[in-house]
Amino acid sequence: MARIVQKYGGTSVGDVDRIKNVAARIKAFRAAGNEVVVVVSARSGVTNELIARAKSIHPNPPEREMDQLLSIGEQETIALTAMALEAIGVDAVSYTGAQAGIFTDKVHTKAKIKTIDAKPLEKDLSAGKVIIVAGFQGINEEGHITTLGRGGSDLTAIALAAAIKADKCEIYTDVDGVYTADPRVVQDARKLNEISYDEMLELASLGSKVMQTRSVEFASKYNVVFEVRSSFNNNPGTIVKQEVAYMEKVVVRGVAVDKDQAKVVVSNIADKPGTAAKVFRALAEANINVDMIVQNVGRDGVANLTFTVPQTEIGKVERTLAPVLKDIGGSVTLDDQIAKLSVVGVGMRTHSGVASTLFSALAGAGINLELISTSEIKISVVIAKSKADEAARVAHKAFELEKL
Amino acid sequence: MARIVQKYGGTSVGDVDRIKNVAARIKAFRAAGNEVVVVVSARSGVTNELIARAKSIHPNPPEREMDQLLSIGEQETIALTAMALEAIGVDAVSYTGAQAGIFTDKVHTKAKIKTIDAKPLEKDLSAGKVIIVAGFQGINEEGHITTLGRGGSDLTAIALAAAIKADKCEIYTDVDGVYTADPRVVQDARKLNEISYDEMLELASLGSKVMQTRSVEFASKYNVVFEVRSSFNNNPGTIVKQEVAYMEKVVVRGVAVDKDQAKVVVSNIADKPGTAAKVFRALAEANINVDMIVQNVGRDGVANLTFTVPQTEIGKVERTLAPVLKDIGGSVTLDDQIAKLSVVGVGMRTHSGVASTLFSALAGAGINLELISTSEIKISVVIAKSKADEAARVAHKAFELEKL
Numbered sequence: 001m002a003r004i005v006q007k008y009g010g011t012s013v014g015d016v017d018r019i020k021n022v023a024a025r026i027k028a029f030r031a032a033g034n035e036v037v038v039v040v041s042a043r044s045g046v047t048n049e050l051i052a053r054a055k056s057i058h059p060n061p062p063e064r065e066m067d068q069l070l071s072i073g074e075q076e077t078i079a080l081t082a083m084a085l086e087a088i089g090v091d092a093v094s095y096t097g098a099q100a101g102i103f104t105d106k107v108h109t110k111a112k113i114k115t116i117d118a119k120p121l122e123k124d125l126s127a128g129k130v131i132i133v134a135g136f137q138g139i140n141e142e143g144h145i146t147t148l149g150r151g152g153s154d155l156t157a158i159a160l161a162a163a164i165k166a167d168k169c170e171i172y173t174d175v176d177g178v179y180t181a182d183p184r185v186v187q188d189a190r191k192l193n194e195i196s197y198d199e200m201l202e203l204a205s206l207g208s209k210v211m212q213t214r215s216v217e218f219a220s221k222y223n224v225v226f227e228v229r230s231s232f233n234n235n236p237g238t239i240v241k242q243e244v245a246y247m248e249k250v251v252v253r254g255v256a257v258d259k260d261q262a263k264v265v266v267s268n269i270a271d272k273p274g275t276a277a278k279v280f281r282a283l284a285e286a287n288i289n290v291d292m293i294v295q296n297v298g299r300d301g302v303a304n305l306t307f308t309v310p311q312t313e314i315g316k317v318e319r320t321l322a323p324v325l326k327d328i329g330g331s332v333t334l335d336d337q338i339a340k341l342s343v344v345g346v347g348m349r350t351h352s353g354v355a356s357t358l359f360s361a362l363a364g365a366g367i368n369l370e371l372i373s374t375s376e377i378k379i380s381v382v383i384a385k386s387k388a389d390e391a392a393r394v395a396h397k398a399f400e401l402e403k404l
Numbered sequence: 405m406a407r408i409v410q411k412y413g414g415t416s417v418g419d420v421d422r423i424k425n426v427a428a429r430i431k432a433f434r435a436a437g438n439e440v441v442v443v444v445s446a447r448s449g450v451t452n453e454l455i456a457r458a459k460s461i462h463p464n465p466p467e468r469e470m471d472q473l474l475s476i477g478e479q480e481t482i483a484l485t486a487m488a489l490e491a492i493g494v495d496a497v498s499y500t501g502a503q504a505g506i507f508t509d510k511v512h513t514k515a516k517i518k519t520i521d522a523k524p525l526e527k528d529l530s531a532g533k534v535i536i537v538a539g540f541q542g543i544n545e546e547g548h549i550t551t552l553g554r555g556g557s558d559l560t561a562i563a564l565a566a567a568i569k570a571d572k573c574e575i576y577t578d579v580d581g582v583y584t585a586d587p588r589v590v591q592d593a594r595k596l597n598e599i600s601y602d603e604m605l606e607l608a609s610l611g612s613k614v615m616q617t618r619s620v621e622f623a624s625k626y627n628v629v630f631e632v633r634s635s636f637n638n639n640p641g642t643i644v645k646q647e648v649a650y651m652e653k654v655v656v657r658g659v660a661v662d663k664d665q666a667k668v669v670v671s672n673i674a675d676k677p678g679t680a681a682k683v684f685r686a687l688a689e690a691n692i693n694v695d696m697i698v699q700n701v702g703r704d705g706v707a708n709l710t711f712t713v714p715q716t717e718i719g720k721v722e723r724t725l726a727p728v729l730k731d732i733g734g735s736v737t738l739d740d741q742i743a744k745l746s747v748v749g750v751g752m753r754t755h756s757g758v759a760s761t762l763f764s765a766l767a768g769a770g771i772n773l774e775l776i777s778t779s780e781i782k783i784s785v786v787i788a789k790s791k792a793d794e795a796a797r798v799a800h801k802a803f804e805l806e807k808l
Contacts, residue, residue, distance in 0.1 A: 016457060016460050050480070054483070054484065058490055061490070062487065062490050065483045065490070068482065068498050069479075069483035072476035072480055075472065076454070076476055079458070079473035080457065082472075083465045084462065093469075143502075143503055145500075
């Protein structure tokens with residue numbers, strides 16, 4: 001008997017039949033004697049539908065009300081999933097984020113989990129019930145509903161797994177696991193059996209779309225081993241865990257492409273202390289995540305600041321920077337026709353030549369590099385969005401990722 | 405300046421445009437210097453859609469999960485309404501039932517309000533905010549979400565009006581007020597300017613469909629004067645309040661028809677003490693509302709028990725009575741092709757001849773009476789459903805309700 005936390009994403013619970021399918025899977029785990037806690041997302045499409053409805057009422061809805069609204073997506077799924085389990089004879093009970101004792105900070109639409117009070121949940125678990133918890137949501141100390149932002153349901157699952165000391169945490173999604181590249185783009189991409197938190201982190205943050213960064217960070221911090229696998233078949237997935245020695249033999253683990261970024265160039269600002277700080281303080285206060293920062297200084301004492309942000313934040317970036325530019329001077333150019341390509345692997349730490357292999361391969365294909373940024377275990381480049389798929393195939397081939 | 409509670413039903417907030425329209429109305433009340441608390445229902449159709457989805461998963465869904473599911477309908481509307489107010493410059497904040505401190509008993513899908521802790525709400529009111537509260541829902545002491553059953557949003561509004569000592573309570577709906585009969589059936593039906601709680605109670609419980617009984621009972625108990633009026637125009641509605649002397653001059657206030665009832669006949673049961681009690685105890689324990697009970701005893705010591713129940717409860721009645729009949733003998737016949745017609749008026753207390761006027765008029769139109777039941781201020785008869793509209797017109801004419 002094991003204690004398992006399972007998370008099913010929006011596609012896995014997309015309609016009534018899929019919810020029944022998920023219930024049947026859960027029943028099998030429960031029947032095998034396991035204690036099962038299930039985290040579900042909103043049915044796919046529901047969150048976007050709610051956002052569209054809100055925007056048709058208010059171009060920029062108050063974030064507290066947005067959370068109040070969006071949290072209903074998961075609340076629907078937990079109730080329907082519990083009903084589907086009861087319908088096949090499995091005792092089940094649903095929990096909203098608040099009912100599951102998931103307390104967060106006060107940042108609406110992007111809240112962080114502070115603590116989980118799992119006592120009520122433990123009681124129902126001991127009584128043999130399957131627990132269905134709404135992903136993506138929590139409650140703050142003032143009783144306001146909060147949501148955790150994109151990928152929040154994974155975070156709910158991993159945080160719950162840590163809180164109730166689960167033996168296993170399984171993240172069910174519509175893909176079989178983590179691949180060396182997106183199989184829709186790179187035909188001979190391979191599924192990885194194992195990957196380290198650090199590699200997964202870089203892949204997640206770089207747009208492999210399997211999981212969001214902070215869920216992996218949370219898992220790494222609390223050492224929650226989890227498996228990413230498909231809810232549509234019984235294939236083993238990819239296990240994500242602490243780095244082990246043999247992982248270093250592989251120099252590059254995978255290639256990720258992120259087409260949802262935009263490039264921001266702040267040109268002709270004075271090259272003096274504090275200028276860049278003013279820009280990034282304003283962006284941080286507006287809760288805008290900034291990535292890949294590069295600053296060039298010209299001979300005439302003016303600087304250009306270039307960075308990338310999520311495409312969805314472009315409007316917010318413009319609004320946020322307008323007053324700052326009045327102060328520091330300069331102008332802003334936005335470009336959303338870019339993509340970020342990254343190669344990732346813990347083996348890079350002990351191997352050299354990765355950058356030159358990548359740059360040569362891309363140059364050989366006539367692909368221009370607009371920005372470069374590196375870390376211990378990854379190299380990222382910004383290229384034209386129109387070249388992104390080709391670049392992924394070129395890089396995959398250059399590192400021979402198709403080979404076992 | 406007054407403190408106003410307003411309730412908008414599902415039709416009034418049926419889509420984005422109607423929500424904007426409601427927001428504009430609310431803004432006018434707020435701009436006039438009033439403190440405004442608004443209770444909203446789910447968008448029309450949403451609750452039925454959720455019920456259908458639940459039933460496609462479980463023929464008889466667990467009631468706790470049903471509440472967890474249905475409560476999202478109102479949660480959507482409160483968020484959208486608050487956004488619509490913010491969009492036109494009105495400071496607004498939404499409250500779920502739980503956030504509004506609406507504590508109920510533990511009976512899922514038909515919970516009763518026990519207490520309201522209006523402190524957080526008072527704080528936001530003092531800060532000048534418009535408060536939008538989800539109707540129809542509350543929370544029990546164990547933290548489970550409950551719903552109040554049909555017409556629950558009206559109850560939320562009236563209970564809140566009592567809790568925060570509102571000066572006015574306005575129930576906005578898709579009709580202009582309470583009429584002497586259904587204007588779609590009886591062409592010369594008139595809108596009433598005022599009506600007593602008792603009359604409204606009888607009309608509500610008898611199917612005038614404007615409001616549910618218990619909201620009116622609650623208003624009567626706490627002496628909450630309220631107005632039923634339309635959200636689609638600015639016509640004055642019907643004010644519902646304590647009976648005053650001049651109301652008695654009108655013998656019959658209105659005619660109501662209820663086509664949503666079914667007749668249950670339990671035949672050939674032993675005529676001995678406790679038999680009827682067993683039947684009704686079982687029905688009460690199953691939370692089935694029973695109306696118009698009649699018992700006939702034949703010469704051979706067997707009795708027939710006849711009563712009416714809501715049509716939706718027919719299946720539950722059959723399941724509930726099956727074990728009882730094994731014990732007491734007898735058989736059950738169900739008939740959903742009936743309607744209940746009632747004439748109501750506090751003036752009946754001091755006037756005689758109302759019954760004979762009604763019975764003669766119906767007999768004159770060839771309409772047969774299957775059951776009769778009377779109270780101090782109403783007379784109800786069960787007739788064939790096919791004759792219901794004609795009967796309403798005949799009764800309305802017999803009591804000259806078309807005249808002022």
